[in-house]
Amino acid sequence: MKLLKSIFSILFLICIQQSNAQQFDLDAELKPRFEYRNGYKTLNSDAVDAASFVSQRTRLNFGYLSTDFNAYISAQNVRTWGDVGTLSTTDLNGITLQQAWAEAFLGKFSFKLGRQEIAYDNERIFGSVNWNQQARSHDALRIKFKADVNNRIDIGFALNENSESVFEQDYTVNNYKNFQYLWYNTNFNKIGLSFLFLNTGFAYTDVNEQKIAYNQTIGLTSGITENKWNADAAIYVQTGKIEKTALSALNASANFSYSLNSEFLVGLGAEYISGTDMNETDGELHSFTPWFGTNHKFNGTMDYFYVGNHSNSVGLLDFNAKINYTKNKFSANLAPHFFSAAATVIAINNIEQDNYLGTEIDLTLGYKASKSITFNAGYSQMFATDTMETIKGGDASKTNNWAWAMITFKPHFFSYTSN
Incomplete structure (x- = not known):
């Protein structure tokens, strides 16, 4: 390890000196x-057994900072222990570039382009999705304007293709075709306010011809902090089309928390995500989709809703609470969620069901052993209803729970700063 570190140090110090860099950093992450999944994301049933496995994310990160531009490269491997044999000469997932971007500075403007994470506000619409081992990153151009310390504007663009081509080709990747967005953030006194406009195009096939359908997400988020309490609220509307279907959807949320003392914090929250009635007849889609958000942090950690699922469905109403305890290097969080469908649910026998879906209890623990080592663990239990069975399948009477334990290592190999 010392030899490898020395080799890296020599090579990159040479590069830095030749390019007159101000700072170079080399660090890593192993996670x-x-x-233990026994009803995670969907209800358990007699036909399946619980799953147990270990996944791992490994990253090597290179950062470069100067007065003219910054650059960042993050090489990543995501694996499940045992997904290849012990004598295998190849890796199942290989090495990918989770991020690879450069950002040039021009006065109050900057231009950031390449593979990059995009995260804004509470990460409901744009987020890094860091819980997922692979996380989320976009191939995009972002133009940033910082008028002053309290006012920022970002404009983003993405244009996706399968590969280089001579003529136009159909886009077949399970991804958006393009997007354009504008994000504005301002702060005054103790209040923060953000505005987001996002136009997203998805490819679809219509009579053997690929077309692009566009939908728009428009919203406001705000937050305020005052002494021991803070509150935030957000509202988003979606319009446009999903393929040929007109879209009209809404998302609204509000959260409040209060610090009882230096160790305990309590909070209440609610979120409404519109859905489409199962007996809908107006021909429109009313299901809101948080397109690129860090959805694992919302609506319970068992990921029953909007984590690669529940799209174009009956929506959600989530009333939740939290109790946080923090002391020294230890932290604990207890969060119950009370879920209901936001639209009408119809059973197989064509009878309308009660909207209550169930209750989820989430417990998470954390311990920061050192600057570079963190332990986390959690346990969740879902108490589902027959209505949850209707939209998810499975058996609500079965035990549906999930447990996990994780250790994160973040070694920092070296930093070099030149004048």
């Missing part, structure tokens, strides 16, 4: 996580 193995054990999971």
Whole structure:
């Protein structure tokens, strides 16, 4: 390890000196996580058994900072322990570039382009999705304007293709075709306010011809902090089309928390995500989709809703609470969620069901052993209803729970600063 570090140090110090860099950083991340899934994301049933496995994310990060531009490269491997044999000469997932971007500065403007994470506000619409081992990153151009310390504007663009081509080709990747967005953030006194406009195009096939359908997400988020309490609220509307279907959807949320003392914090929250009635007849889609958000942090950690699922469905009403305890290096969080469908649910026998879906209890623990080592663990239990069965399948009477334990190592190999 010392020899490898020395080699890296020599090579990159040479590069830095030749390019007159101000700072160069080399660090890594290793994050193995054990999971026991027994009704995670969907209800358990007699036909399946619980799953147990260990996944691991490994990253090597290179950062470069100067007065003219910054650059960042993050090489990543995501694996499940045992996904290849012990004598295998190849890796199942290989090495990918989770991020690879450069950002040039021109006065109050900057231009950031390449593979990059995009995260804004509470990460409901744009987020890094860091819980997922692979996380989320976009191939995009972002133009940033910082008028002053309290006012920022970002404009983003993405244009996706399968590969280089001579003529136009159909886009077949499970991804958006393009997007354009504008984000504005301002702060005054103790209040923060953000505005987001996002136009997203998805490819679809219509009579053997690929077309692009566009939908728009428009919203406001705000937050205020005052002494021991803070509150935030957000509202988003969606319009446009999903393929040929007109879209009209809404998302609204509000959260409040209060610090009882230096160790305990309590909070209440609610979120409404519109859905489409199962007996809908107006021909429109009313299901809101938080397109690129860090959805694991919302609506319970068992990921029953909007984590690769529940799209174009009956929506959600989530009333939740939290109790946080923090002391020294230890932290604990207890969060119950009370879920209901936001639209009408119809059973197989064509009878309308009660909207209550169930209650989820989430417990998470954390311990920061050092600057570079963190332990986390959690346990969740879902108490589902027959209505949850209707939209998810499975058996609500079965035990549906999930447990996990994770350790994160973040070694910092070296930093070099030149004048």
